[in-house]
Amino acid sequence: MTPVEVGLMGIAALLILFLLRMPVAFSLALIGFLGFAHLTSFQAAASLLARDFFSQLSSYGLTAITMFVLMGSYGLMAGMGERLYTAAHRFVGSMPGGLSVATVLACAGFASISGSTTATAATMGKIALPEMRRYGYNLTLASGSVAAAGTLGILIPPSTVFLVYAFLTQQPIGALFTAGIVPGLLLTAMFAATVYLLSRWRPELAPPADPAPWGERLRAAAAAWQVIALFLLVVGGLFFGWYSPTQAGAIGAFGALLVGLFNRRITWPMLIEGTRDALRTSVMILALIAGASVFGRFMAVTRIPFLIAGWVEGLPLPPSGILLVMVLILFVGGFFMDAMALVTLLVPVLFPVVERLGFDPIWFGVLIVLTAEMGVITPPVGVNVYVIKNIAPDIALGDVFRGVMPFLVPLFLTVFLLMVFPQLALWLPSLGR
């Protein structure tokens, strides 16, 4: 068998293991090892397995992921989500669909301290869903808006997907983080507009809440200052090059911990449990990277990624057409796979094509994140939808999926705008160069 045939068989075996519910990270490592062993030797492959895991898990660059995950976990315990939601509720709650709009705005705010879609959706779901129920909101709209707005967690910095993309493609994390800000704000505005238009069209979906007096609004806004301060400290520091991504994450985590202590929300047992939860998320992400690294070695020996890059480059399509095909692959892949797994699996294959076609890697990173966002709310593996279902078991899974469908329109629109106007992502990072 030629190396390419072995590689194709390896990919087929990988898909079979995925379908058999073997964790994606371990499937990648196992097939990568077996394929590499077949093409070289057992000894070389076995040694590579240990060395790859050792080097990836002890990589200083990857500690940024652990620290930013920790920051989100402490931010959650510090009660920042509640403060954000209260502030947004007081300001926009009385407009049509106001509580859902408030949820979208609070998700965007929480995304500025959390880099995960599920953490954002879970945090806001627990706070916002009971409030929307209280005002008689349609549960399809209510649950759908939380699940969809939770996706902002990986677009507005910090973002775990940007961190992994940066590691896989050797791009500067500060530039990637700042590139996500404008598209993130644009998407927030469009999510809010979607809720508003739906509520104007069918007012019974989202009855307005009682208007809050201005004094109450200002007090609620002032209480959310901690989130803004933490965001500016972390992302501002990265943008101006004051510290490395790991240092930014550690400062963010420590800052969130101090806020939690200041708010009297974090105790020692909670600190340990919050750290434990963050560790489990970090383990999941870093295991994927280590597994993808072993699999990547196997693929490199087969030369399949280079052949794919050459084949795609030779397609009778303009570069924008090829880009569209790649976005489509990511979109369809998102139906079946978690965002993080999809990125670790496909970025090493697609990135050489992006480089050869001369697209900006920072801009492509934002496109990747946007398509990954679609993946976390589309069936059958819409992880955010399952998070909401878990919080509100009485809402049918189908209703949550139906609820997120209108929010795919702004996501597609943002992808389209980003393809037509790359400056939406590239303008802000260009100021820091």
Next chain:
Amino acid sequence: MALRRFARRAAHITETVGVYAVLFIMVLTVIDVIGAKVFVRPVRGSTELVGFAQLVAIAGGMAMACFAGRHVALEFVVERLPQGVQRVVQGFVAVLGLLLFGLLSWQSYLYGKVLAASGQIASTARIPFYPFAYALAVLSAVTALFFAADLGRALAGERQEP
């Protein structure tokens, strides 16, 4: 069941070590930043120490993340299969996981021996690499234990967690 209880206990202990390693990373990095920016005296070898601590944290948390079902896996196909077939699949996946982490443990031990023989040390922190390769070997063995326990469950006809 005894194996599973033992594996879970071992996983809990190694995860707790990992939790303190994560806290160590955060505190050390903050001290390093304050030292470098305010007193122009960064912590010597902090990046290497942070890297080693992360290895202990992630490898230490690997088994418990398996117990907690935190690794990304495609659930939607197997959960539609009959219970008997699910158990066969569970057993098959457990064997593969056991082989993978058994191999990783064994090879990390051999890698540690190579590192010890070569006397390789971290250039700034001046600490040897090999104890961390041995740590990876021990912690991977705990993850292998998880799969061994899972295989036991499949053979005993019990359902998979969570």
